[in-house]
Amino acid sequence: QSALTQPPSASGSPGQSVAISCTGTSGDVGTYDYVSWYQHHPGKAPKLMIYEVNKRPSGVPDRFSGSKSGNTASLTVSGLQAEDEADYYCSSYAGSAYFIVFGGGTKLTVL
Amino acid sequence: QVQLMQSGAEGKEPGASVKVSCKASGYTFTNYGISWVRQAPGQGLEWMGWISPLNGNTNYPQKFQGRVTMTTDTSTSTVYMELRSLKSDDTAVYYCARDNWNSFDPWGQGTLVTVSS
Numbered sequence: 001q002s003a004l005t006q007p008p009s010a011s012g013s014p015g016q017s018v019a020i021s022c023t024g025t026s027g028d029v030g031t032y033d034y035v036s037w038y039q040h041h042p043g044k045a046p047k048l049m050i051y052e053v054n055k056r057p058s059g060v061p062d063r064f065s066g067s068k069s070g071n072t073a074s075l076t077v078s079g080l081q082a083e084d085e086a087d088y089y090c091s092s093y094a095g096s097a098y099f100i101v102f103g104g105g106t107k108l109t110v111l
Numbered sequence: 112q113v114q115l116m117q118s119g120a121e122g123k124e125p126g127a128s129v130k131v132s133c134k135a136s137g138y139t140f141t142n143y144g145i146s147w148v149r150q151a152p153g154q155g156l157e158w159m160g161w162i163s164p165l166n167g168n169t170n171y172p173q174k175f176q177g178r179v180t181m182t183t184d185t186s187t188s189t190v191y192m193e194l195r196s197l198k199s200d201d202t203a204v205y206y207c208a209r210d211n212w213n214s215f216d217p218w219g220q221g222t223l224v225t226v227s228s
Binding site for chain 2: 034038040
């Protein structure tokens with residue numbers, strides 16, 4: 001069982017927006033602003049899309065945004081494109097006992 | 112550009128050990144930690160630990176303590192991850208990733224480790 005809870009699947013049509021949630025606890029997401037999101041196309045290396053809750057690395061389209069409220073973080077993908085279809089994982093720092101925890105992943109389908 | 116290149120696929124028998132390498136290029140090696148993350152077939156990502164190439168300090172989650180060792184060779188900008196007492200459920204793709212304050216970017220291409228008798 002993963003430490004962070006994500007919905008197993010999400011979907012949207014091209015051009016639409018979709019939000020993926022990531023629920024943790026007060027020991028991780030709720031306390032630390034070290035939430036990251038990764039895009040993973042099968043067979044390729046994961047790619048960092050969001051770090052520190054809502055910051056985008058250089059080169060990541062501004063269609064990707066992150067937020068956090070309480071123990072739940074969210075990744076929103078706006079203006080869905082076919083190439084956005086992938087697995088998305090959240091992660092959070094969880095203090096010196098557990099360090100880094102991941103969510104179970106969400107498969108995003110572009111209809 | 113910043114790049115992490117991992118060693119090739121490995122096949123091991125239960126009880127054996129495996130050592131995977133991760134060679135960094137394109138940045139100052141000692142300025143960033145390296146984390147290891149694995150993905151078992153059909154499963155999600157799992158963090159295995161972190162090493163500082165600056166001083167060799169490591170952090171391992173309890174699940175892997177005593178079974179994993181991460182080391183670094185600054186002369187070749189390479190980090191190694193050794194996992195011992197392999198079991199079938201250690202079959203996974205193992206990734207190294209540059210660790211920048213608890214976010215990982217970039218990642219290596221992955222190394223498939225298959226544990227089977």
